[in-house]
Amino acid sequence: MEPKAIINELISVTAQLSTLLEKETAYLRQRNLAEIREMQQEKTGLSSVYEKLMKELLKDPHLLAQIEPILRVELIAKTELMDAQARANETQLRIAREINEKVIRAIADAASATKKRTGAYSQNGKINRGTNKQAVSMSINETL
Numbered sequence: 001m002e003p004k005a006i007i008n009e010l011i012s013v014t015a016q017l018s019t020l021l022e023k024e025t026a027y028l029r030q031r032n033l034a035e036i037r038e039m040q041q042e043k044t045g046l047s048s049v050y051e052k053l054m055k056e057l058l059k060d061p062h063l064l065a066q067i068e069p070i071l072r073v074e075l076i077a078k079t080e081l082m083d084a085q086a087r088a089n090e091t092q093l094r095i096a097r098e099i100n101e102k103v104i105r106a107i108a109d110a111a112s113a114t115k116k117r118t119g120a121y122s123q124n125g126k127i128n129r130g131t132n133k134q135a136v137s138m139s140i141n142e143t144l
Contacts, residue, residue: 028092
């Protein structure tokens with residue numbers, strides 16, 4: 001592949017990834033997981049192409065020297081924008097993970113607290129909290 005073609009494709013893929021990361025970050029802020037899920041295949045595909053192009057570019061360090069200065073400047077600008085979008089995306093992912101961990105912890109704590117307060121009924125109808133048996137949930141169907 002010609003150096004100019006590699007750079008042009010890299011500029012295009014970098015811009016697309018940047019836009020995708022920006023959208024994903026907005027969806028993370030909105031907690032819109034359905035939209036994020038739909039974007040994953042495109043994100044994976046673009047990331048693979050980006051990685052392939054970067055490997056090809058880094059194979060021969062002289063390729064960048066052959067690139068027109070205007071293309072080099074455009075690539076640097078697109079890369080800096082994508083890096084900024086990636087950092088913002090990472091921040092939102094960390095926030096979402098922390099929120100999920102807190103919710104899970106709260107649910108686990110509530111379940112644990114509820115479990116400690118329950119006891120089994122004894123033969124005389126009193127709650128026996130000293131037993132290791134768990135209370136059994138029952139319902140009676142009184143319809144004929």
